[in-house]
Amino acid sequence: MDSANSIIVVGGGWAGLSTAIELTQQGKHVTLLESARQLGGRARRLPFGPLSVDNGQHLFIAAYSETLRLMKLIGLKEDEAFVRLTLKLMLKGKDTQLELNTGKLPAPLHLGWGLLNARGLSRYEKAQALRFSMHLYLSGFRQKTDCSVSELLSAHNQPANLVAALWEPLCLATLNTPAAQASAQVFLRVLRDTFGLRRSDSDLLISRSDLGGAFPAPAMDFIERSGSCIRLASRVTELKLDKNVVTGVCLGDESLKADHVILAVPPHIGQKLLAPHKQLSPLAEQLGAFDYQPITTIYLQYPEDTHMETAMLGMVGTVSQWVFDRTTCGQPGLMAVVISGPGAHMQQDKEALVQQVTAELAEQFPHWPAPADNMVIREKRATFSCDVGIEQLRPGNTTATRGLWLAGDFTATGYPATLEGAVRSGVQCAKRILAQIQ
Numbered sequence: 054m055d056s057a058n059s060i061i062v063v064g065g066g067w068a069g070l071s072t073a074i075e076l077t078q079q080g081k082h083v084t085l086l087e088s089a090r091q092l093g094g095r096a097r098r099l100p101f102g103p104l105s106v107d108n109g110q111h112l113f114i115a116a117y118s119e120t121l122r123l124m125k126l127i128g129l130k131e132d133e134a135f136v137r138l139t140l141k142l143m144l145k146g147k148d149t150q151l152e153l154n155t156g157k158l159p160a161p162l163h164l165g166w167g168l169l170n171a172r173g174l175s176r177y178e179k180a181q182a183l184r185f186s187m188h189l190y191l192s193g194f195r196q197k198t199d200c201s202v203s204e205l206l207s208a209h210n211q212p213a214n215l216v217a218a219l220w221e222p223l224c225l226a227t228l229n230t231p232a233a234q235a236s237a238q239v240f241l242r243v244l245r246d247t248f249g250l251r252r253s254d255s256d257l258l259i260s261r262s263d264l265g266g267a268f269p270a271p272a273m274d275f276i277e278r279s280g281s282c283i284r285l286a287s288r289v290t291e292l293k294l295d296k297n298v299v300t301g302v303c304l305g306d307e308s309l310k311a312d313h314v315i316l317a318v319p320p321h322i323g324q325k326l327l328a329p330h331k332q333l334s335p336l337a338e339q340l341g342a343f344d345y346q347p348i349t350t351i352y353l354q355y356p357e358d359t360h361m362e363t364a365m366l367g368m369v370g371t372v373s374q375w376v377f378d379r380t381t382c383g384q385p386g387l388m389a390v391v392i393s394g395p396g397a398h399m400q401q402d403k404e405a406l407v408q409q410v411t412a413e414l415a416e417q418f419p420h421w422p423a424p425a426d427n428m429v430i431r432e433k434r435a436t437f438s439c440d441v442g443i444e445q446l447r448p449g450n451t452t453a454t455r456g457l458w459l460a461g462d463f464t465a466t467g468y469p470a471t472l473e474g475a476v477r478s479g480v481q482c483a484k485r486i487l488a489q490i491q
């Protein structure tokens with residue numbers, strides 16, 4: 054283990070863990086400092102009665118290649134970690150019923166086949182969706198100047214019903230930002246990676262365990278077995294610099310020396326740590342310019358024999374947006390209702406929100422009894438707001454200060470705020486550090 058260059062990672066979310074794994078894998082000694090009592094950050098486990106659930110239902114797709122590579126590296130087997138499902142989108146609303154199954158053809162024909170055979174779309178809507186998809190494929194899912202997803206859709210004459218039943222829910226689910234303000238460039242990147250390369254990339258992966266077991270716990274094991282160190286409940290309060298070179302960090306009264314410090318914290322925390330240093334104020338301001346979007350998850354515990362036909366169901370025209378049947382994760386009868394983005398539900402009393410969501414589910418499933426237990430989790434800063442022009446705001450991993458690095462879903466990965474974005478950023482950051490050390 055090489056400890057000639059001391060390396061501190063600040064933050065034990067998926068980005069910080071990925072940086073630490075990649076560095077320890079290359080024989081470097083790392084100290085990871087996490088302010089919370091557990092690892093995982095915005096993708097962590099939580100207790101719910103006797104169960105262990107997540108701070109929000111997370112969905113992986115098979116296109117998350119770096120996440121899957123790192124999981125394999127630390128000893129996880131994909132088939133033990135995930136249930137793999139071919140993409141099947143079911144969206145239901147008062148006047149909507151859309152069913153889209155991607156076929157067995159190679160990409161992107163599988164999407165074309167799915168749109169052509171979708172239930173709930175008129176011939177005209179299918180033709181317009183196909184025309185649009187063909188255009189995206191032929192243009193490499195790229196567009197030179199950014200605009201909103203809504204503008205992109207209207208420039209390609211997507212009919213109102215198709216927009217409301219398919220494109221808007223897809224945009225909100227993947228970018229966690231309403232289509233009217235969401236970046237078309239990032240949306241196209243998601244569509245390319247999901248539908249444009251390999252058929253299997255669009256497969257859904259549902260974690261069999263809670264999010265803690267899915268990565269943070271085995272990652273901690275791997276990092277500590279490799280001789281590196283993880284300290285929980287260790288909040289970094291100050292970044293130490295000598296002129297324009299990093300020298301370490303402070304945790305209250307304690308100070309730790311380091312040649313390299315990776316800030317793997319969300320932008321608003323990074324801003325606070327950078328702001329006291331004059332030479333870092335432009336970067337602090339850049340991080341301060343990020344906006345955020347919330348995600349609300351409502352867990353409803355029904356009797357164990359309660360289940361849906363599919364692992365997930367989209368709901369249109371209701372406060373509830375997606376319902377996940379956690380039978381797939383070995384939690385029969387437990388439904389996770391997800392609401393992405395802002396709305397009146399953020400201010401609503403928890404009990405009233407549970408009542409509303411339960412009533413909406415009862416419309417779809419009139420035979421279900423009332424849920425026996427519930428839990429509402431509102432993550433106010435779940436993701437950065439993936440707005441038009443966001444790519445110009447996102448910093449890289451390197452900074453103008455020697456030894457100071459950034460990692461996290463907000464860095465310039467081209468991805469929206471996702472686990473894959475966080476992991477890619479962490480791995481990329483580690484590679485840059487290794488290149489500099491060598």
Ligand SMILES: Cc1cc2nc3c(=O)[nH]c(=O)nc-3n(C[C@H](O)[C@H](O)[C@H](O)COP(=O)(O)OP(=O)(O)OC[C@H]3O[C@@H](n4cnc5c(N)ncnc54)[C@H](O)[C@@H]3O)c2cc1C
Pocket residue numbers: 063064065066067068069086087088089092093094095096108109110111112113287288289290317318319322348349350432434435436460461462463470471472473474475
């Ligand atoms: C409810 C919800 C649902 C989501 N759904 C999905 C999904 O379905 N699919 C998907 O791919 N992504 C999803 N995401 C997004 C995904 O969770 C995030 O993009 C990802 O977890 C971000 O990881 P990160 O490491 O960049 O940041 P974080 O997870 O925020 O990690 C930062 C870490 O730094 C720690 N920290 C902060 N300050 C300090 C300090 N001063 N000192 C030390 N440590 C500090 C924090 O405690 C945290 O552990 C969802 C997010 C939420 C909240």
